[in-house]
Amino acid sequence: QVQLVESGGGSVQAGGSLRLSCAASGYAYSSYCMGWFRQAPGKEREGVASIDSDGTTRYTDSVKGRFTISQDNAKNTLYLQMNSLKPEDTAMYYCAQAPACGARWLASPSYYYGMDYWGKGTLVTISS
Numbered sequence: 001q002v003q004l005v006e007s008g009g010g011s012v013q014a015g016g017s018l019r020l021s022c023a024a025s026g027y028a029y030s031s032y033c034m035g036w037f038r039q040a041p042g043k044e045r046e047g048v049a050s051i052d053s054d055g056t057t058r059y060t061d062s063v064k065g066r067f068t069i070s071q072d073n074a075k076n077t078l079y080l081q082m083n084s085l086k087p088e089d090t091a092m093y094y095c096a097q098a099p100a101c102g103a104r105w106l107a108s109p110s111y112y113y114g115m116d117y118w119g120k121g122t123l124v125t126i127s128s
Helices: 103-107
Strands: 005-008 010-015 019-023 035-039 046-052 056-061 065-071 077-082 089-100 122-127
Touching: 005 089, 019 035, 019 089, 019 122, 035 065, 035 077, 035 103, 046 065, 046 077, 046 103, 056 065
Parallel strands: 010 122
Antiparallel strands: 005 019, 019 077, 035 046, 035 089, 046 056, 065 077, 089 122
16 A cells, blocks of 8 residues: 655745655555645645656646656655745645656646545645
8 A cells, every 4th residue: 555645844935945755655556656736725736746757757837947856766755846935835735646647647636536646745834
């Protein structure tokens, strides 16, 4: 069973940085995709970034140039480096694992419903 545990959230001022981590207990698929998603209060969950098992990355337009997704396979850990943070980045951030990457998963977080795994989230709050 795959377990994902996020950490690294917190409260920072606009312009600051945070690095989120996601510790994975396992991988359900030999070729997999890991992603970061976020959900702000009163809004739907949205995709932030994804990385597949060969290192190919994708980002939603609003975070391009500011966020970097990476993974350390030796540590089974996924990261999200977030720089130049804005108040609109405030949200609960979730780590997820899916059988494949693609723009469709970022656009529709439920695309792999039933085949995906999710952590419980870590809260990021950006003050102006």
